[in-house]
Amino acid sequence: LSNMNLSGFLSPSIGGLVHLIELDLSFNRLSQSIPKELGNCKNLEILTLNNNEFEGNISKELGNLSSLTYLNICNNKLSGSLPEEIGNLSSLSDFIAYSNGFSGELPRSIGRLKKLKKFRVGENLISGSIPTEIGDCENMELFGLAENKLTGNLPKEIGKLQNLTQLFLFSNQLSGIIPKELVNCSNLQTIGLYQNNFVGRIPKELMSAK
Numbered sequence: 001l002s003n004m005n006l007s008g009f010l011s012p013s014i015g016g017l018v019h020l021i022e023l024d025l026s027f028n029r030l031s032q033s034i035p036k037e038l039g040n041c042k043n044l045e046i047l048t049l050n051n052n053e054f055e056g057n058i059s060k061e062l063g064n065l066s067s068l069t070y071l072n073i074c075n076n077k078l079s080g081s082l083p084e085e086i087g088n089l090s091s092l093s094d095f096i097a098y099s100n101g102f103s104g105e106l107p108r109s110i111g112r113l114k115k116l117k118k119f120r121v122g123e124n125l126i127s128g129s130i131p132t133e134i135g136d137c138e139n140m141e142l143f144g145l146a147e148n149k150l151t152g153n154l155p156k157e158i159g160k161l162q163n164l165t166q167l168f169l170f171s172n173q174l175s176g177i178i179p180k181e182l183v184n185c186s187n188l189q190t191i192g193l194y195q196n197n198f199v200g201r202i203p204k205e206l207m208s209a210k
Contacts, residue, residue, distance in 0.1 A: 002048070003027040010054075015040035024048040026072070031055065034073070039064040050096065051075045063088035072096040074120070079103065082121075087112040098122040098144070105129070106145075111136035122146040122168065129153070130169075135160035144168040146192060151175065154198075159184040171195040178202060 006028040014023075015037025022045060031053040038044070039061030045068060055077040063085025069092060079101040086095075087109025093116060102124040110119075111133025118141060126148040134143070135157025141164060150172040158167070159181025165188060174196040180203035182188070 001025050001028070006030055009033075010035055010038075012037040014038055017041055018043065020044055022046040022048075025052065027051045029053060034058065034062075034078075036061040038062060041065065042067065044068055045091075046070045048072045049076070053077055055079065057081075058083055058086075060085040062086075066090050068092055069115075070094045073100070075099045077101060081105070082107055082126075084109050086110065089113060090115070092116055093139075094118045096120045098124070100124055102126055106131055108133045110134060113137055115139055117163075118142045118144075120144040122148065124148050126150060130155055130158075130174075132157045134158060137161065138163070140164055142166040142168075145172070147171040149173060153177075154179055154182075154193075156181040158182060161185055162187065164188055166190045168192040169196070173197055175199065 002024045009032040010030055012035040014035060018041060020041045021043055026048045033056035034054050036059035044065050047068060050072045057080035058078060060083040063083060066088060068089050071092060074096050081104030082102060084107045086107055092113055098120050103126060105128030106126060108131045110131060116137045117139050122144050129152030130150060132155045140161045143164060146168040153176035154174055156179040164185040167188065170192040177200040178198055
């Protein structure tokens, strides 16, 4: 149902589709909130709601979707904090939520997402520090939180992400030194850290990395 010029809202009755595996409503004009009843669709693996006009918070009930591998809610008008229950999405590989109005701190439960490969949450209003638990996302390949309001240091635990290829944290308010542990991300190809408040020199270990 992508790009069908649909308008109105997503009915709570969607929760009755308990055998639903994939839902794609992207590139429409759907508005109001994403119904919490979606959390009843326990077999849902792919949820694509990007490029609509959804607003309001992400309900904690979405954390019930333990089979979900792909979640795309970018380019909407969503707000509030990302719920702690996001850490219950144990099968999640892709979390794409850039260009919304999310605020508050990143939940520490993100460290429980062992299968997470892509985390793209740039262009929001997320504040606070990057949780050290990010280092537990051992399969992470792309970590993107550019254009937010993040503060604090870049945690050395990011150096544990050996599969990381892209790191985008530009246009925040991060400070302190760039940790030398970043060199341990041996597959890293692209780093965007500009427009922050880092001090000191770029670690020589990183400059000589191949």
